[in-house]
Amino acid sequence: QVQLQQWGAGLLKPSETLSLTCAVYGGSFSGYYWSWIRQPPGKGLEWIGEINHSGSTNYNPSLKSRVTISVDTSKNQFSLKLSSVTAADTAVYYCLKEMDVWGQGTTVTVSS
């Protein structure tokens, strides 16, 4: 059974870059799309983007200019970078395998 473990900085200042990494344990890394989703406090889910093992990506059009998702197949990890963050980027960020297995979530707060 695949498990995801994610980590990254939880407190950022406006204009900084959010950086999160998700490690995949207990299953194949190839053949799947690996996603990032976020949930602002008290709000619904928002898809950020996804990547496969060969590095092919799809991004949410509303975030595309600020988002980079990358993959390190040697470590079975994938990462999210979101640049120029503002308070509106405050959310719990989740990594996922193929929209079925979820990471534990990382709370990211943007505050000056």
Place this chain on the structure above:
Amino acid sequence: QSVLTQPPSVSEAPRQRVTISCSGSSSNIGNNAVNWYQQLPGKAPKLLIYYDDLLPSGVSDRFSGSKSGTSASLAISGLQSEDEADYYCAAWDDSLNGRVFGGGTKLTVL
């Protein structure tokens, strides 16, 4: 404003049956599979239904999914207090070339 439309809340008594609707368009629900997720308070979402009507291993058969045209539904029978949660539908959108969610439905078991 979510691409997929869900009622903000539904409520029903224990042991009864409730349905949650998810309305979309031909570019998402009408042409792609729908997933449903359950999010218990303070927890990460959990996959409840995939490919419109399939149950992942370990999910109770009190949950069922269906789809017709550009709308999908989640039904929960034999309601229990532990079913109180937020429920989200999701699908790929061909026009946006990305995944879209409903705004979520809060289920209250009276």
